[in-house]
Amino acid sequence: MNRPGRLITLDGPGGVGKSTTLAALAAHLRQHGAPVHTTAEPSDNRLGRFTRAHADHIRGHALACLVAADRYHHIETEIRPRLDAAQDVLCDRYLASTLVVQRLDGVPEPFLLDLNADVLLPDLAVLLTAAPATIRQRLTTRGAHHRFEQDPETPAREVRLYEQAARTLERMKVPVLVLDTTEATPSETAERIAEQAPPYADTVIDSHTRPDDPR
Numbered sequence: 186m187n188r189p190g191r192l193i194t195l196d197g198p199g200g201v202g203k204s205t206t207l208a209a210l211a212a213h214l215r216q217h218g219a220p221v222h223t224t225a226e227p228s229d230n231r232l233g234r235f236t237r238a239h240a241d242h243i244r245g246h247a248l249a250c251l252v253a254a255d256r257y258h259h260i261e262t263e264i265r266p267r268l269d270a271a272q273d274v275l276c277d278r279y280l281a282s283t284l285v286v287q288r289l290d291g292v293p294e295p296f297l298l299d300l301n302a303d304v305l306l307p308d309l310a311v312l313l314t315a316a317p318a319t320i321r322q323r324l325t326t327r328g329a330h331h332r333f334e335q336d337p338e339t340p341a342r343e344v345r346l347y348e349q350a351a352r353t354l355e356r357m358k359v360p361v362l363v364l365d366t367t368e369a370t371p372s373e374t375a376e377r378i379a380e381q382a383p384p385y386a387d388t389v390i391d392s393h394t395r396p397d398d399p400r
């Protein structure tokens with residue numbers, strides 16, 4: 186199915202700068218005339234708000250299922266309608282976050298891929314990274330929002346897991362852009378993303394394609 190809008194997702198370790206960069210990217214694209222809708226996961230509906238509110242004590246497979254259920258509902262009720270209305274959708278956290286955050290909770294990747302097998306794949310999956318010390322510094326300045334941001338060892342583990350997630354997404358034929366933000370301002374990062382974004386979504390990505398899946 187062709188669709189006119191582009192789904193651009195931003196993922197990366199907690200505190201790396203996703204929300205800040207997404208705001209800069211939305212401003213940049215709007216300045217250049219693109220209709221933009223910004224959103225986030227967990228989404229801003231009842232299921233998403235429940236998931237966000239309880240993610241500190243619902244863990245592992247149960248949290249993975251909640252996040253995936255919210256994602257399917259988010260796609261159906263918000264993302265796909267906006268894409269169909271020719272808007273670019275910028276989403277703060279999406280599939281790559283699942284491939285990292287749920288693994289921090291000990292959930293195996295094959296389970297996560299099965300659970301997310303039918304989600305809409307992004308036209309561009311941006312993975313923001315930075316030196317772990319820089320991420321820790323940004324987190325300290327901003328303050329931790331949830332349990333995954335409280336352990337000082339987590340940024341280094343997340344950086345490594347996002348490198349693995351990049352390879353998984355590439356095997357799924359998702360265009361991936363990894364950007365190191367250690368030395369870049371949010372607006373410089375936003376400009377790089379805008380340069381790399383596909384002109385419009387003119388290719389069909391088979392959302393059933395799985396890494397190493399011979400289908």
Ligand SMILES: Nc1ncnc2c1ncn2[C@@H]1O[C@H](COP(=O)(O)OP(=O)(O)O)[C@@H](O)[C@H]1O
Nearest residue numbers: 199200201202203204205323327366369370371
């Ligand atoms: N180069 C940078 N890019 C993005 N954010 C940065 C940068 N330098 C510092 N920050 C700061 O890092 C903090 C965390 O950013 P935030 O967007 O909340 O992260 P996330 O959404 O990834 O958790 C914010 O205080 C932000 O202003």
Ligand SMILES: Cc1cn([C@H]2C[C@H](O)[C@@H](COP(=O)(O)OP(=O)(O)O)O2)c(=O)[nH]c1=O
Nearest residue numbers: 199226227240252278279282283286330331
């Ligand atoms: C998108 C996503 C979020 N989450 C969880 C992690 C966090 O507990 C919560 C939201 O994280 P986050 O976006 O970092 O929160 P904030 O907007 O306050 O900075 O959702 C997952 O566990 N898996 C996912 O795939």
